[in-house]
Each structure stands twice: as structure tokens, then as C-alpha cells.
Amino acid sequence: MESQQSTQITHWLRESVSVKLVFIGMLxxxxxxxxxxxxxxxxxxxxxxxxxxxxxxxxxxxxxxxxGPVLVIPYKDQIEVADVNGKPALKQVERKLFLLPDQLSIKAELKTDVIHKGMFSAVVYKTQVRMSGNFAKTDLNALGIDAKQLLTDKAFVTFSVSDLKGLKTNPSLTLGSQTFAAAPSAGNVSAFTNGLQAAATNAGEIVGNSLSFTCSLELNGTDGLSFLQLGKTTDVELSGNWGTPNFDGRFLPDARQVKDKAFNARWHVLYYNSPFPQQWTDSASVLNNVSKQQNATFGVNLRMPVDDYQETTRANKYAVLIIVLTFVSLFLTELIGKRKIHSFNYVLIGAAMIIFYTLLLSLSEQMGFNWAYIVAALAIVGLITAFVSSLLKNKLKSFSFAGILSVFYGFIYVIIQLEDFALLAGSIALFVIVAVLMYFSRKINWDGGHYDKKPGVV
Known part of the structure; x- marks a missing residue:
């Protein structure tokens, strides 16, 4: 009696649809x-x-x-100190007055290229950046400074680029009617890290009048070009021969035009949102505050047209969906065909679906994501179809299963490409899939594991 019960239990474990479903869920x-x-x-x-x-x-x-640029004018000041006898005495010190441009205009045209190193690539560019504008007449009274205190013979203009190695010519700056050569800043006198400075011995003109400036930089760079909002009015016009620019930073362009292989963008930024004052004294570190710089930086990133790793990551996130849908489809095919598929075969098919993502990753590094997805999907669908065909001994059902798999992989590819509408498309498709599963599952005998002759009988 016990042997018979044991045999029945063993048979039930082998034939029960419910047990098979539990195994598929665990797998x-x-x-x-x-x-x-x-x-x-x-x-x-x-x-x-x-x-x-x-x-x-x-x-x-x-x-x-x-x-930049920033005009720096040293000036004399007096402070009260104690002399050797402890009595108050006046000591002359040198301070600095920092002035930001009233108007700052920048124009640049990027000539891009792609450098390949092994299987990886980077976007590089060459450009000539032309800066122009003016420093407005300074309000010395607001700062408590007399014009006689200014040491205009020590004045200079400072500006900065992130990577000085990118400079291809020695920069110079024209201030008013005079031109001055620029050189790397010495010590901590500059308002910037990696600063350049040019003498401005005619800075005294700013006491009664505005002072215009122009500067041209021949520059190399990689990946992107950005600007720091320093003018009371900052205007930037940027163009380049790159079809997939990504405008980022604190401000988006007021106007932009992006074509297949070129872009053009213009910014017009006012100082109301600027984290920096237009003039201040003493501190040379005001403009080096990282968080403030982030709130005043804008520009363009030259991204590659397709980020294969990002798309492969998105495809991998749908792995559980592909696995579940494939197993459910195989399970229904098994029941319809009245041909039992061993649990170990499910393990092998699951392994094949996992290999799809390693194929996708390795191939995308060589041929791009789109072709890699097609090749990997065809390889895995072909492998699983051939394997299922040998198990079911039924070409029609095997090809039907291949069609279902192709729809699944095609569906995931479409979702990845849609981006903005991926959630909507995925939700609708899942609704349809669940409806189809409900329709077929209503005729399954969950104890016996076969279709009944009368629909709806369980």
C-alpha cells in the first residue's frame, strides 16, 4: 500500500502541471x-x-x-595695527579689486573628429573661441575706494581654460586700444585655477569710461565645450559639424538647430541668476567655488550617436521578461503538443537566453548595438528552435515557437528604441500577453497537465 502511494506521488510530481510551473518559477x-x-x-x-x-x-x-575674463586692479589701503609699543598705528597694504564684464560675447565653431583606440572611440575637436565685450565704468564709491588708491600699473586681466594643453597658439588680449600677451598665472593672484593673465596697464580708463576687450583662443578639446556665465549679459553662439550634440548645464540654448551632421545654438543669459557679484575686493577664490561654478556653467557635450553600453544595459533589464515569456510559451507549446519536455531541457534553454546578453555585449563592441542585437537574437532563436524541434518532433509547432520568440526579441528591441514611450508600449504589450495567457490557461487541466475536450473545464 505504501509502495503504491509512493508510486502515485512520484507520478504526480512528474506529471503535475502545478509542480512544473513551480519549477519554472524557481528556475x-x-x-x-x-x-x-x-x-x-x-x-x-x-x-x-x-x-x-x-x-x-x-x-x-x-x-x-x-x-573669464576678469579685470583685476590692485589698490592701496590702510589698516590699523599695534606698533612695538602696543600703540595704534596705520599700515599700508595692497588689496585687489575684481571686476566682471558688463557684456560678454563668445563665438566658437567646433571642427570635430573621432579618435579610435582599440574598440573604443572618443570625440575630439578643434576650435577658435572669440571673446569680446566690455568692462563697465566701475562704481568705486560703493566699495569705499578712491581712484587715487588704484595701482593701475599692476592691473591685469585673467581668464582660464580647463586644460592648458589644449591651447595651440599663445593667446593675447586686446584691452581698449592696447594688446597684451597672456601667460600662465603665478601663485594665487589669479581668480581661477589654471588661470592665464595679461597685463592691463591702461585699466585706469575704467574709472571714467567703459573698457572694451577682445580675445581669441585656438583650442583643442575632447567630448565637450562649456562656458562660465560671468557677464552682466552673456551671449554665446556655438556651432559645429556634429549631429548628436547634448546641450547641458544651468541654461539651455534660447535657439538651436540640429541637422544630420551639424548643429548651431545660441544662449542669451542675464546676470539675475548669477551666483557671482559683478565686483568685489580682496578674495581671489570667489570664482573657484565648485558649487557656484556648476550653477553658472552651460555648453554642449559631443556624445556618440549611440551609447551601446547604455542600450545593452536597458536590454539586460528586460531579461526576466524574456525568460518568463519564453518559458510560458514553451510550457503552453508542451501542453498543446502533448509532448513532455524534461526540466533539464528548460535549464539548457534558460542558459541559452542568458548567453544572448553576453553575445550582445561582445558583438556590440565590434559592430554596434543594432547589428549586434539582430545577430545575437537570430543566433539564440535559431539555437532554441532547433533544440525544441528535436524535443517536440513537430516542425509546425517548432516554427510557431520560433515565431513567438522572434516577436518577443523584436518587442524588446522596439521598447529600447522608443525611450520616451517605452513604458506605454510595454504596458500595452504586457496587457495583451496576459490576456492571451488567460485565454489559453482556461482550458488547461492543472492536475493532469493536458487540454480538456470542453473549454472551461478544469
Whole structure:
């Protein structure tokens, strides 16, 4: 009697649809482990790509941020100190007056190129940046300074680029009617890190009048070009021969035009949102505050047309959906065909679906994401179809299953490409899938594991 019960239990475990479903659910959860490992692998490869781009930037020139110009005028001041006898005495000291432009106009045209290193690429550019504008007549009374205190013979204009290695010519600056050569700033006298400065011995003109300036920089850079909002009015016109620009920073362009292989953008920024004062004294570190710089920086990133690692990551996030849908489809095919598929075969098919993502990652590094997805999907669908065909011994049902798999992989590809409408498309598709599963599941005998002759009988 006990032997008969044991035999019945064993037979039930083998034939029960419910037990098979529990196994499929557990297998799906187990397959999430290698899926997560592949996600880590994608991040590692992306980090390697970023490392190579950083290496190219180090050899060529990094992403450039242009800051300035700022007019700096030293002046004499007196402070009260104690003499050797402890009595009050006046001591003469030298302070600095910092003035930002009243109007700042910048024009630049980027000539881009792509540098390849191994399987990775970086976008580099050459440009000539033309800056012009003026410093308004200074309000010395507001600062408590007399014009006689100014040491105009020591005045200078300072500006900065992020990577001085990118400069291809010696920059010069025209202030008023005079032109001065620029050189790297010495010590901490500059208002910027990596600062350049040019003498401004005619700065005394600013006491009674505005003072115009022009400056031209021949510059190399990688990945992007940005500007620091310093003018009371800042106007930037930027163009380039790159079809996929990404405008970022604190301000978006007021006007932009992006074509297949070129872009043009214009910014008009007022000082109301500026985190910097238009004039101040003493502190040379005001403009080096990182958080304030972030709130006053804008420009363009020259991103590659397709980020293969980002799209591969998105595809990997849908791995659990592909696994569940494939297993459910195979399970229904098994019931319809009245041909039992062993649990171990489910494990092999699950392994094949995981291999799809390693194929996708490795191929996308060589041929791009789109072709890699097509090749990897065809390879995996072909492999699983051939395997299922040998199990079911039914070509019609095998080809039907291949069609279902192709729809699944095509559906995931479409979702990845849609981006903005991915949630909507995915939700509608899942609704349809659940409806189809409900329709077929209503005729399944969950105890016996076969279709009944009368629909709806369980």
C-alpha cells in the first residue's frame, strides 16, 4: 500500500502541471543571478571605455570649460595695527579689486573628429573661441575706494581654460586700444585655477569710461565645450559639424538647430541668476567655488550617436521578461503538443537566453548595438528552435515557437528604441500577453497537465 502511494506521488510530481510551473518559477529566479552578473560585466566594460576616453583626453586635451575674463586692479589701503609699543598705528597694504564684464560675447565653431583606440572611440575637436565685450565704468564709491588708491600699473586681466594643453597658439588680449600677451598665472593672484593673465596697464580708463576687450583662443578639446556665465549679459553662439550634440548645464540654448551632421545654438543669459557679484575686493577664490561654478556653467557635450553600453544595459533589464515569456510559451507549446519536455531541457534553454546578453555585449563592441542585437537574437532563436524541434518532433509547432520568440526579441528591441514611450508600449504589450495567457490557461487541466475536450473545464 505504501509502495503504491509512493508510486502515485512520484507520478504526480512528474506529471503535475502545478509542480512544473513551480519549477519554472524557481528556475526563473535562479537565472536572475547570472543576469545580474552580466549587468556588472556591462558596467565594467563601460568603465573601461571611459578609461580609454580619459586616456585620449590626457594625450589630446580634456573637456574644456572657458572662464573669464576678469579685470583685476590692485589698490592701496590702510589698516590699523599695534606698533612695538602696543600703540595704534596705520599700515599700508595692497588689496585687489575684481571686476566682471558688463557684456560678454563668445563665438566658437567646433571642427570635430573621432579618435579610435582599440574598440573604443572618443570625440575630439578643434576650435577658435572669440571673446569680446566690455568692462563697465566701475562704481568705486560703493566699495569705499578712491581712484587715487588704484595701482593701475599692476592691473591685469585673467581668464582660464580647463586644460592648458589644449591651447595651440599663445593667446593675447586686446584691452581698449592696447594688446597684451597672456601667460600662465603665478601663485594665487589669479581668480581661477589654471588661470592665464595679461597685463592691463591702461585699466585706469575704467574709472571714467567703459573698457572694451577682445580675445581669441585656438583650442583643442575632447567630448565637450562649456562656458562660465560671468557677464552682466552673456551671449554665446556655438556651432559645429556634429549631429548628436547634448546641450547641458544651468541654461539651455534660447535657439538651436540640429541637422544630420551639424548643429548651431545660441544662449542669451542675464546676470539675475548669477551666483557671482559683478565686483568685489580682496578674495581671489570667489570664482573657484565648485558649487557656484556648476550653477553658472552651460555648453554642449559631443556624445556618440549611440551609447551601446547604455542600450545593452536597458536590454539586460528586460531579461526576466524574456525568460518568463519564453518559458510560458514553451510550457503552453508542451501542453498543446502533448509532448513532455524534461526540466533539464528548460535549464539548457534558460542558459541559452542568458548567453544572448553576453553575445550582445561582445558583438556590440565590434559592430554596434543594432547589428549586434539582430545577430545575437537570430543566433539564440535559431539555437532554441532547433533544440525544441528535436524535443517536440513537430516542425509546425517548432516554427510557431520560433515565431513567438522572434516577436518577443523584436518587442524588446522596439521598447529600447522608443525611450520616451517605452513604458506605454510595454504596458500595452504586457496587457495583451496576459490576456492571451488567460485565454489559453482556461482550458488547461492543472492536475493532469493536458487540454480538456470542453473549454472551461478544469
Amino acid at each position: 526563473t529566479l535562479v537565472l536572475l543571478i547570472p543576469s545580474a552578473m552580466i549587468g556588472n560585466l556591462i558596467h565594467e566594460r563601460a568603465a573601461r571605455r571611459d578609461e580609454v576616453i580619459s586616456n585620449i583626453s590626457y594625450n589630446f586635451a580634456g573637456k574644456q570649460l572657458i572662464k
